[in-house]
Amino acid sequence: MSLPQSEGPDSQGPHSPLPRRRTGIPEATVARLPVYLRVLGGLAETGVTTVSSDALAVAAGVGSAKLRKDLSHLGSYGTRGVGYDVEYLVYQISRTLGLTQHYSVVIIGVGNLGHALANYAGFASRGFQIVALIDSDPRRVGEDINGLEVRHLDELETVVKEHEVSIGVIATPAASAQDVCDRLVSAGVTSVLNFAPIVLAVPDTVDVRKVDLSIELQILAFHEQRKSAGPPASLEVGAG
């Protein structure tokens, strides 16, 4: 067990210790593709059939050059002088991200957060299917959440193998997160999304991404502090 937190190039550390540079697609680009995908989905709903890199870039909150370079990594799917066909681009991005495949997801930990995740609609919409909810508390086992019955932690391995689960979502307290992770990995799970405030140790073959509320707040705090202290930084000299 080594410690390669896979960290996407965006919200997490840039590229991972796994230099899985098999495709030429940079990690930073991969992290942005889902954003483009979402924006394109919104455009498609409003009947837009074609979009320029400029328009799409504004909607996605990135520079247009960056967007074009990102898209160029998946091929030349634009038409010069016109822009990109929305529907076609949606398809190409989906395909590139692997969303045309099906992924079975298991959520471990059915506390507040687990409940929220289980009810999150965005899960199913992109080929991710929650196949099981798992908790170690016997009192929670059997509860019905969003049409899915909570099962006991003892069944984790069974569930993973039964449904060929590839992605595990850890929403347990920090204390049990590493244990759960180890069991997921042993059972064959190769991707983990970790909500517990802990650095997980996994083999190099497993990808881990973390979502950490507390860290995000602390980063905001840093900038917030800067705002109040920084700007009028000149009268400070005599005032200190």
Added chain:
Amino acid sequence: MSLPQSEGPDSQGPHSPLPRRRTGIPEATVARLPVYLRVLGGLAETGVTTVSSDALAVAAGVGSAKLRKDLSHLGSYGTRGVGYDVEYLVYQISRTLGLTQHYSVVIIGVGNLGHALANYAGFASRGFQIVALIDSDPRRVGEDINGLEVRHLDELETVVKEHEVSIGVIATPAASAQDVCDRLVSAGVTSVLNFAPIVLAVPDTVDVRKVDLSIELQILAFHEQRKSAGPPASLEVGAG
């Protein structure tokens, strides 16, 4: 209203369009400091008083050189041949991140996720105090969550000014997120943590960080696809 999603250098896009390079501390480093802080806290609890960059790096899941360089940005607080004093380092990182100050936080949207956030203990532990929970649904107003009464969206501006809220957490559906964000910004909030699956438009003076479950899953999907498709990639040629 422009579109600078502040994107930390990690899970989100590298550095932001706000080149707030007032201090010499790189964004990538800022994003890691909270991790070090957490690990150091754990060490302190187990009675460790001194730690080497190697040990700390392993526990934090980064390389030791990177860790030392990170720490060197806040000063020379280590002792050669010995390591770092845990308690002192905790203090220095806290100070750098601005955690010695107090931040008032308001959460908008008390659905599943809002509930989870309101009950999250990690909030209070680092100087963040949730001063209000807000929802637009009259049926939820008045509910007591973790000792805090849910107030109506109409009171948002009042609450923000009353408590000098600096950080707003948006946990509403995507449809209302931009509205809520605009109101937060108008009321004077300068940092936003967004859980809604949408790209928020804010003035350059406001920092936005996003936490997007769906995006994280899609990034995992990309790597997952790569794992299953990549390695034996050679029979494909004739199969197409």
Added chain:
DNA sequence: AGCGCTTTGTGCACCTGTTCACAAAGTCCT
């Protein structure tokens, strides 16, 4: 068909961040 307009795709320079490798600096033992 030709011309001008629009927009893509990309070469290049810049910049941020990572990693290596080592000198500087301190501790501990004799």
Added chain:
DNA sequence: AGGACTTTGTGAACAGGTGCACAAAGCGCT
């Protein structure tokens, strides 16, 4: 005190990512 050992802090090379600026390419109008 002196020397061996440990560990920090950092200079320098490298890698990855961003943004500019423009040539290439397609559209539509005349």
